Amino acid sequence: MNGKRLASVVVDAGGTSTSWAFNYKDSTRTVIETESFHPFNFNETFFSRNRIFLKNQVTEKVPLYFFGAGMGKMENKQILSNFLQPYFSELTILTDIQGLVLSLxxxxxxxxxxxxxxxxxxxxxxxxxxxxxxxxxxxxxxxxxxxxxxxxxxxxxxxxxxxxxxxxxxxxxxxxxxxxxxxxxxxxxxxxxxxxxxxxxxxxxxxxxxxxxxxxxxxxxxxxxxxxxxxxxxxxxxxxxxxxxxxxxxxxxxxxxxxxxxxxxxxxxx
CATH class of the missing domain: 3.30.420.40 (ATPase, nucleotide binding domain)
Structure with missing residues (x-):
């Protein structure tokens, strides 16, 4: 935590690692690399580790835009949504490909x-x-x-x-x-x-x-x-x-x- 007012979080989750962009109201940004949020990593140990990460980094409830490999399956999307929901005001979860199509x-x-x-x-x-x-x-x-x-x-x-x-x-x-x-x-x-x-x-x-x-x-x-x-x-x-x-x-x-x-x-x- 750095004392800045958080405005939004944007995530790119690949097969090897995950990039979290914390965007602040003063128009600055901090990007943190973590382990991959690919669904094949999902288990209780994984979620326990990342609850600590989110509690430390997400200082207030803001919108989250999450783009990740494996999010094309509704089951994976629902599991991730249930995990992230307590930390954010609203969730947008799409595949990395969908995010690229929209962004490009x-x-x-x-x-x-x-x-x-x-x-x-x-x-x-x-x-x-x-x-x-x-x-x-x-x-x-x-x-x-x-x-x-x-x-x-x-x-x-x-x-x-x-x-x-x-x-x-x-x-x-x-x-x-x-x-x-x-x-x-x-x-x-x-x-x-x-x-x-x-x-x-x-x-x-x-x-x-x-x-x-x-x-x-x-x-x-x-x-x-x-x-x-x-x-x-x-x-x-x-x-x-x-x-x-x-x-x-x-x-x-x-x-x-x-x-x-x-x-x-x-x-x-x-």
Whole structure:
């Protein structure tokens, strides 16, 4: 608590972490990162920890705008609403994709989320026409940080990495006494490899990952003339993505590393 008068709270909840933007009546803002509020984390221990966080940070009842992965299911939305209701004057809970559509104000085109996981959403006349991908790390997620790590680990177990690549990989993840299947189930550790491994040493795997995203999400599935990209993996691989877009004649709207600022510009009250 800092003594300022709170005016609103805007939240971006991803699969790895959650960004809380506390907007104050003097037009200032404080952003705090916490653990992920994805529904797969929901249990009594999780809620007990976060009750303490909310009691410390939410100094008065104000509107909350919550945009999160997994909020498309009514059951998840209701559980979260029941937890948050005591702390806020009113709740708006939408999926992260719905928040992006509203914040970007795109009438037509597509939004590609490429972070820990991946999904492509086609926008037609300002509404979501179709969603491609988003099946989870075990069934897809091409073009995500996780899928990059999966490509690298698969190459390791298939004996396709160089000695230098193996040495670098062993510095970043414990490969001992674990099967390929066990490692690939370690979603966040595998996704972390996209940030931790030397990008030049593993350049070809980033190329394959981006190529896989466009083949599985665009080819014979969608025709758009512009795309906005969201997520840390997309942001750091924007040079490869831009080359692919240029070859396809698709215009890039923008690369957004973290949507919280975008959400605040649209929804924050001061």
């Amino acid at each position: 104000g795109m009438d037509n085109g597509a939004i590609a989320i490429m972070g820990t996981g991946s999904v492509l959403v086609e926008i037609l006349n300002g509404t979501i026409r179709q969603q491609i991908g988003g099946l989870g790390h075990l069934l897809g997620d091409e073009g995500s940080a996780y899928y990059f790590g999966r490509l690298v680990l698969t190459a390791y177990f298939d004996g396709q990495l160089s000695d230098n690549q193996i040495s670098e990989l062993r510095k970043r993840i414990d490969l001992s006494q674990k099967s390929k299947e066990e490692l690939l189930n370690m979603k966040y550790e595998v996704a972390r490899l996209a940030a931790d491994l030397d990008p030049e040493l593993f350049y070809e795997y980033h190329v394959w990952n981006i190529d896989s995203f466009f083949k599985t999400h665009f080819d014979d599935k969608i025709e758009v003339d512009k795309v906005a990209f969201v997520g840390s993996y997309a942001f750091f691989q924007r040079h490869l993505i831009s080359k692919e877009l240029q070859s396809r004649g698709i215009r890039m709207v923008k690369f957004i590393r973290k949507p919280i600022e975008l959400f605040c510009d649209k929804f924050a009250i001061y």
